[in-house]
Amino acid sequence: MNIFLVDDNKQFRDAMKVYLNQALRHNIVGEAENGLEFLQRYEYKNDIILMDLNMPELDGYAAIKQAFIRDxxxxxxxxxxxxxxxxxxxxxxxxxxxxxxxxxxxxxxxIALNEVLKGNLYFPEEISLE
Structure with missing residues (x-):
């Protein structure tokens, strides 16, 4: 699975890269520290984007909204x-x-990665999908 990682916390990104690469055997094909950098670097051929929501310059909501316009x-x-x-x-x-x-x-x-890759949604139970 190819994953693009977006989070403003470098330590968290580094920990996630190790976890995703070594424990789960997934490929990190790109990373960004904010939504603006994500939009500049993302190539629209990755399997999954892992996106923090609260980031400087452009938050995760705005970044995904703009990315959806493109793809x-x-x-x-x-x-x-x-x-x-x-x-x-x-x-x-x-x-x-x-x-x-x-x-x-x-x-x-x-679990979330596998569900989303299969085309399903994965949200915490307390979030209503209706």
Whole structure:
């Protein structure tokens, strides 16, 4: 699986690269520290985008919204610390295919990646998909 990683925290990106490459055997094909850099670097031929929501310059919501204008086939999973239901429901409206809390990333991310790759949605149970 080819993954593009977007997060403003370099330590988190580095940890995720090791985890995704070594533990899950996935390829990191690109990374960016904010939404603007993501839009400049993304080539629209990756399997999954892992996107932080709260970043400087251009947040994850705005970045995915702009990316969807270019290619509606994008499969993005939000990786966030925020657990506010209204905030998270916006993910569905913006076109995200899944969401994993950073506090549960090592436990839930493999499940989310597999579900989204199969064409399904994966969101925390407390987020209503209706």
């Amino acid at each position: 509606t086939r994008i499969r993005a999973i939000a990786v966030t610390m925020f657990k506010d239901n209204a905030y998270l429901k916006k993910l569905i409206e913006m076109g995200f295919k899944g969401c994993v809390y950073k506090s549960e990333v090592f436990k839930k991310l493999p």
